[in-house]
Amino acid sequence: MRQTWRWFGPKDLCSINDMRQAGVEGVVSALHHIPTGAVWSPAEIARRQDEIGRMKDGSPSHLAWEVVESLPVSEDIKKQKGDWRAHLETWKTSMRNLREAGIEVICYNFMPVLDWTRTDLAWRLPTGGTCMRFDLIDFAAFDIHILARPGAAEDFTPEVTEEANRRFADMSEDRKLALARNVVFGLPGAAENFSLEDVRRHLAEYASVSADRLRGHLVDFLAEVTPLAQDLGVRLCCHPDDPPFPLLGLPRVMSLEADYRAVMQAVDIPANGITLCSGSLGARPDNDLPGMMDRLGDRVHFLHLRNVLRESADVKGSFHEAEHLGGGTDMVALIAAVLREERRRKAAGRADVSIPMRPDHGQDILDDLGRQAQPGYPSIGRLKGLAELRGIMTALEHPVEGLR
Incomplete structure (x- = not known):
């Protein structure tokens, strides 16, 4: 598993130096300042790569931008209205530019209106x-x-x-x-x-868009962009709904294993893949995360490892962000399933043996409490989570224990 860290750019209160000291191996970032539907130019991509590549004193960080999260899909594309065809072309152009810069993994989501919801x-x-x-x-x-x-x-x-x-x-x-x-x-x-x-x-604007229609629009989007991604050597990975149930009368189409399976089958190309977010999917009691990794693992191109504590047994219920090992997902079992998938990939001779993962979210603790960082992305809380996840990985891969 490739240990990565999300960075929101120069305004992020977590610095490149902080990431380097945390021991991460790669960086997950995006060009948040570019409006949705506009092209990510080679110059802007190179600027972000340069920012990631330097520490505060100008010395090399030895870190690189390895995963894009996210290259946004416009509301026009999701609704198939307005400038959606032009936005498709700019999305493909941005993908080409990212690949020419050496980036192979692009995360996106297909949630209408709200990217995520917390109270x-x-x-x-x-x-x-x-x-x-x-x-x-x-x-x-x-x-x-x-x-x-x-x-x-x-x-x-x-x-x-x-x-x-x-x-x-x-x-x-x-x-x-x-x-x-x-x-x-x-x-x-x-x-x-x-x-x-x-x-x-x-x-x-979504009043006439049902879940079936939105899923159809997702399949249409993937039918347009995935063949190009496959040709370029780019791995696309769709993030699940967060939370994974309908809100505000809006449709949700990536909340369950069956949702992912249907979309993978509809556009059955290896580049069409999954961002397995254990926190988003884990907010439903009927999602079996280790089982999903075992069954869908060959299409998992990116991992978000976090945990939530559900406060009821209801599918649609309250939950909060737990410690990485303290919520409803058996993180040891999930990481074991990831390592099994990586062994299968190695045996098959795949180039993408090491799946990039990041410690997603984290609790604000210690000095995080006064830092006012991006919600969900404290430095110390994520460092604690990464250390816990790294410990599980080390133990499961240790020759004394062996990977079961």
């Missing part, structure tokens, strides 16, 4: 640390009362709706504003300037 970005834990959390009652209160989406109450059980009504009635104005900001933070690149009216407008 709390710094929920206090009993330890004194903080983490991100999705509270179903708070979200229902937002959807029904703050956003006031027509028909929202019908998407929740009567019990959830009743509790959401009570909670909203007790909310201060500050809490209502904070809840709205937290939910809107998942809008790509728009945490600071998207209004509730913007959200309502986006939702209205």
